[in-house]
Amino acid sequence: MKKLLFLSIFLVFSAISAQEAIQLKSSVRHTIDELRDFVSIPNDALEHADINRNITWLTKKFNERGFNTSVLPTDGESLFFAALPMEDSKPTILFYMHFDGQSVDPSKWDQPNPYNVVLKAPEGDGWKNLSFDELNDDINYEWRLFGRSTSDDKGPIVMFLNTIDLLKKENKVLPYNIKVILDSEEEKSSAPLAKAVKQYKELLKADFLIINDGPVHNSGKPTVIYGCRGITTLSLTTYGPEKPQHSGHYGNYAPNPGFQLAQVLASMKDTKGKVIIDGFYNGITLDEATMGILKSVPDDETEIKKNLQIKTAEKVGNFYQEALQYPSLNIRGLGSGWIGDKARTIVPESATAEIDLRLVPESDGTRLKNLVRKHVEKQGFFITDKIPTKEERLAHDKIMTITEGTVTNAFRTDLNNPYGNFLVETLKNTFKEEVVQIRIMGGTVPIAPFINELKIPAFIVPLVNPDNNQHSPNENLKIGQIAYGIEVFYNILSTPKL
Amino acid sequence: MKKLLFLSIFLVFSAISAQEAIQLKSSVRHTIDELRDFVSIPNDALEHADINRNITWLTKKFNERGFNTSVLPTDGESLFFAALPMEDSKPTILFYMHFDGQSVDPSKWDQPNPYNVVLKAPEGDGWKNLSFDELNDDINYEWRLFGRSTSDDKGPIVMFLNTIDLLKKENKVLPYNIKVILDSEEEKSSAPLAKAVKQYKELLKADFLIINDGPVHNSGKPTVIYGCRGITTLSLTTYGPEKPQHSGHYGNYAPNPGFQLAQVLASMKDTKGKVIIDGFYNGITLDEATMGILKSVPDDETEIKKNLQIKTAEKVGNFYQEALQYPSLNIRGLGSGWIGDKARTIVPESATAEIDLRLVPESDGTRLKNLVRKHVEKQGFFITDKIPTKEERLAHDKIMTITEGTVTNAFRTDLNNPYGNFLVETLKNTFKEEVVQIRIMGGTVPIAPFINELKIPAFIVPLVNPDNNQHSPNENLKIGQIAYGIEVFYNILSTPKL
Structure with missing residues (x-):
């Protein structure tokens, strides 16, 4: 079985050498350890003290990587901000992620404590528990980490931190200034965000925004999303x-x-x-070029309908992506x-x-x-x-x-935006496959305040597996997605925009 | 205030002499005492032991009045049956009432124990508690007895018993044979009744059926009901x-x-x-004569709509009684x-x-x-x-x-049925006012088994006040309705059908 999985890893990460694969694996291993530590701090945004403990952890971890950090007070829980030293000549990327998580009902989880990460391997239709010692032998990218916020959204934060380590180790000179804003109330609709972005507008100023939240397309392919409803x-x-x-x-x-x-x-x-x-x-109105992009998304609608157990979808669009417009x-x-x-x-x-x-x-x-x-x-x-x-x-x-109810407006960045083109090209070159481009996703991410205040293009670059049980019991992160996430961050941060 | 009420009593019971009024009042007083005793035995049909205790009480009380009694086993709780010695030459009236009551939630009542009758007098928009000693002075027919089943349906049973006492006291020879069947699961839809009526068909045989359940018409006038939906x-x-x-x-x-x-x-x-x-x-189809009866019901639709707080009723009929057809x-x-x-x-x-x-x-x-x-x-x-x-x-x-769900069919006795005419005439002569004749009432009384098996005409002759909070907290019985009920029973039982 190990051989087969080793092969599948090479299929997904075909763009890297064996040497790089080993380095990546070591980085994945460190990410797992650090993520276990981070997840162990409960992060229900209804518990103020928990949010503060998470901020303390983040401050230490970002400081260790050379970031300047700030805690930004808001009308609700504070936001966390980090930035590497700035150089005026470089364009600035602002990353948005969040460290709060949905409430947990431990009785509904298949593990005693949702904040205590459990390692599991697929077995039949289910899962079997593994000791973390198994990772010393070899890391299987099909294995998963089960725990609250492993995917939504602590996993991506820790992937980001470990990418910075990797870039430093290789003495890469980054062609960008980097800012990171981490939300503490995303699962509570980010109520304080709009006012806070206005207040900290200067601090948050950037050339474009990348949101690392939510799962990649169901096909598992690299995904860039231009907007959300x-x-x-x-x-x-x-x-x-x-x-x-x-x-x-x-x-x-x-x-x-x-x-x-x-x-x-x-x-x-x-x-x-x-x-x-x-x-x-x-x-x-949907012009021909737009329809082309919509149709290029590899949705398997027969599969979607089988999963939903419906014969026919509502006739708003002729297919899933069109309906979302x-x-x-x-x-x-x-x-x-x-x-x-x-x-x-x-x-x-x-x-x-x-x-x-x-x-x-x-x-x-x-x-x-x-x-x-x-x-x-x-x-x-x-x-x-x-x-x-x-x-x-x-x-x-x-x-x-x-x-x-209140209105959270939609946002949609133009499909021809040069930063979007840069992201799509970078992902395509990294993974040597077509990138799924989603013009607008069905759900709602509270990003509108950034778009409205900062007037910058925004893109969602999701990193985690689609079947991660986000918001539900047994939330999990596939270990292969950690490797994917590190590769995504690494290549975006080290590739100059043309 | 007492003078005014004394007057109002004479208005309602204008057909009786001062001597009779005093005798009636003494009978009302005894009914109150006996009803307090009867209500004190909880009667939730979900409690088998309570139902049995009620049957013991009923057996004693009917035996005391010279009735032969039987407990009739069914698929559920037993029915109670009583009959005075029969004479073949006389027509037989079968009375149906029930002694079970709706469940109670004492926290929602304005008295500690719904099975402990409380005497109250109207005061402003509400009520003030009275000691039962006040009844020794004079009985005010506007006062009320609050407790579960005071109205639905123990009150009528005790009125019936006290009418028998009154008839005996006056050595009246009754022109009817009298049978009484008392249901124990009416508030649970009388599920065992259909089979039981079939089983005890010979015992229950009668010329007509009188149901004493539910309230008189909202106008407070004497009421005879020919059917129910x-x-x-x-x-x-x-x-x-x-x-x-x-x-x-x-x-x-x-x-x-x-x-x-x-x-x-x-x-x-x-x-x-x-x-x-x-x-x-x-x-x-509703012929002219039927429409005449429907229109003669003194419904105050402006008042009904004001109570329901609706502008317009559904347009099934042109008025309330027509809608119910x-x-x-x-x-x-x-x-x-x-x-x-x-x-x-x-x-x-x-x-x-x-x-x-x-x-x-x-x-x-x-x-x-x-x-x-x-x-x-x-x-x-x-x-x-x-x-x-x-x-x-x-x-x-x-x-x-x-x-x-299961079907409980409607029943409707012909408006021209001679027993119906007898009841209407008797009530009219007793109270010297027009009798409200309801062709069919909106609600459902589980009487269909009797009609189907015994093939006899059936009539509902309600005795209690319309605002009795039946099925709800603070169920009550107006003391004036006790006098009314005794008068109804007395005159039906002592007037030969023409």
């Missing part, structure tokens, strides 16, 4: 009788809030899943009365739909929310942002309470 | 991706189960609340993903609507459920009664799991 939310509530009523006494007399809600929701989409609210998709309208929750064992024979007093809207640069969140609001109004609803008063109830047949 | 339920579930998915990654790609459900629900009713499923209202289609519950604080940005894996259908005699429950099923099929859904398999998911775009 934004998000906003709406909560829609309709009303029946003021208190739940016996469905015998008032069934087909008291208006049913569930039917009212169903009717307005049904009017928002056609049966194929396309939004039919006036103007919802306005402003979006449009804003979405999603019912993330529905509630009225009770369901299942708790169901009671009542006419409920209200019915609520929780909506999320994923945004693209052409669809401003506030504009979209107003379109939804207008659409509801056209169906004859009186709209309020509060629970309706008795007077309002007696004056209007159909009432909807609409409350709105 | 039946009920059945449906649970409808639609499907999205097999597991909840990140709404960024799969929003406008993975089908949303909430929209699918909304669209099929929306297609079942028009925007005014009328069911538009083919054939749903088939077979229902039709079956209903009610969404009693909706659920998908999470709402409120727990809302998460996911495409949920499923969405469920819980439906109840209230039935009228023209709309058989099984037929209506099949109409709904056909309607769903016409919208392009593949229907199953289980969670769909992976193969089914990959083979069909729209899947709905439909599960069905």
